[in-house]
Amino acid sequence: MRLTAKTYYALVASVDLTRHYGGAPVRAASIADKHGIPTRFLELILSELVNAGIVSSKRGSDGGFYLKSDPNEATVYDVVVTIEGGITIFDCGKISETGQCMFTDYMGGLRAAIENYLKNTTLKELSDSAKFELNTLNYVI
Template sequence: MLSKKCKYAIHALVYLAEKYQEGPVHIQEIAEKKHIPKKFLEAILLELRKAKVLGSKKGKGGGYYLDQKPTAINLMDIIRLMDGAIAMLPCVSLNYYEPCEECRNEKACGIREAFIKVRDETLQVLGGSTLDKILKREKSLAIK
């Protein structure tokens, strides 16, 4: 399961994608529109800024804005930033690999195959889910 932090991050980013190139949006506004505790959101946005996903501006008229195009930010990247590994087993993770202590011999482990497949298919879907696609989907659903 994704953490709340991660879900909040996704929602905030979708909101910022909606306002792409309209100048900085302040935390308060995002927090209200997306029903996210403001203080918590602060920490999340700061983290996304440090990861170069967001840019920020201080002082009056300041706020956060997407530092990349909505077509360049996808769920895979966001989840990795917020929650770490996407794979279901550490020994199968591409970005957060760690050996499973239980497995004495990883090469001979019959369990990994399935989880490698799950990982690859998951990355395929999440990697393809960019902010602009989510936004388009949202708009098409709103019409109905």
């Protein structure tokens, strides 16, 4: 399973919003600049998260985006499935002429394990596990 850059950006934005949870809404441009994400692309991603009910937005001069629910309850699974459309290990229809897989049960178990891991990781836990902020330099001499 390989997650797309779009999903990575969605998770980065979700972590940023988690860190601002309970505060003022955060502008997409602020998140984009801070993490080196193209602003328009991030706006489209945030729009998908709004449509999924994970994120909300506020208009106006003090507007921006914010997490709709408590980051201790929202999960990484919610974000990943919103952006990816589901968890797929491989598509048998694309790799087998018959569309059948020899390893359906095994791969189903693997998919279930990945889903379980993502469902049991909250955005708060992901935020806490993030090692560093993007666009910050960390030199060791």
